[in-house]
Amino acid sequence: MSTELIRIPLPSRFAYDKVNVYLALGDTPTLIDCGEYFPKSIETLQAALADYGLKIQDLAQIILTHAHVDHMGAAGWLASQSGAVVRMSEGVWPWVADFEACLSQRITVLQEAYRQAGMPETMQQMFVEGLKAFRSVWSQIPPEQVALFDLAGGQTLQFAQSTWEVLYTPGHSVVQNSFYDAQGQRLISADAVLPQTPVAVVEQRLDKPTLRSYSLPQMLDTFEQLARLPVKQILPGHGTIDTPLAELLKQQGMRIEHRTEETLAWVRRGHHRVFDIAQQLYAKAALPHFFLGFTMTLGYLDLLEVRGLVVCEQDAQGWRYVSKS
Template identity: 30%
Template structure:
């Protein structure tokens, strides 16, 4: 499958976004970048370098609903006539459905109270969100995808592999051979399922995800089992050993779980915000959401396994020296 990576200089969130254009009979764009003029300019320039213009696009495939991956989908679809696809779990948010966002903000407000985020930090986060509210872009009609679907792209097809955790509807698009088997080389466009230089946020990035750490580790195992030769992530450079990188991130979460236990053992019972401060220190901007979200994901995992219990908003250790790796059994696919 012939494709071109387009590098987008997004500085709103984590930066260095990637979009990918698949060449062939069905010109297809994977992810769009955030809805900002300078990012759009990067994308248009990248398409031109690949010999394409916006009207040439027939399909836009989104890895997940976050604005730095889907923000430009609405205006690109309006100008090109391209059909937009996303996993069914993320369709309402990508589409800009008011009720879906209202439910998300309600859930966020409840979680902030449960986590114990101080009012001044909540106000700081709200200011950040308001400043970049336009980054989500225009509403758009979206066609739903489910795990295992195959969708035409370029001169071939891509297989949809759902990998929830960072987002409820996060998917990878895996290259397939003409007979439906994995292509040779086996590659996938993985969004934020795995990243080369840092670990995708779990717990704060999508408040809709139940058991976020468990589901994310399961997704890492599922991705590793695909035995890919290369992964093309949503940020930064390609990953030449996807299974190895998935294993590294898995180990990172085992170690972070140990750090959460240590934070409670040394500092005593605490709410999520306090545990987050013990792990990460002072937080600013979007990390006011991501820090306690990450702490919450690990505390939730520990509570489900009986290592901590919760009294109101406060967590305390029940087992101060658990076998942490046993809390992360390998998932078989």
């Protein structure tokens, strides 16, 4: 039986590139992630399955890496059509139990972060409306078909004739897992490792969901964890990767450190608001790329704060970052 994982790039309404799902053949046909729920994505998936003599109804399990709709939006429809078990972490489960509550909570946390960061109100509203549109590509997963694994990792999953260790790899998402095949030295990285540096998405904390997580420091910890693994093949959530893992993570880590130093320099020059600093760092970026830069700018400031190089003060306008040196 084949141990191959077949990459199926699916169209997305929200990601900046096609989203990868991976098909494992054999006695237990498996999808790792499943894309969004809208006609073009479903039709693309059906055509790809047909190339291997499969239909949606043949799927036996669907495994989800993290709670972003471009990776899990179609899971409910696929599960209802196939009867497949949907495996996910306990961190993803709340989105199944109450999608509306989780989405509303994320919007609330983001709105507060945008306001505190000095983002103009018209821009805030633009991105909040984009988040609300996630509902259009979501399908409710039948709870009775869900099987949970630990978000913290350590458990194993079986697919593609291989045993995969569950790894906790936060940074891009606070509830993100990757899967590692030690024997084959393969890593399904999801969005923990991408061809270009992943965005440290602003999300709610697991322990205090009304507060935002410090995503970029978590991402660097994940880079350090993954760089120690012997990996011959990286299977990312978007695009393809040929660069050796340790080399790629070193390059991306250095890029983050460079941008963090630039951020500190702008603070020392008298730019104290997140939005203002983002305008300096990403002056030539148009929407939506500026928004990604804005999100990373907040991450650079988080790194500086964690390292004791800046302090975040609160005033009537919101967060104000001041150099400690």
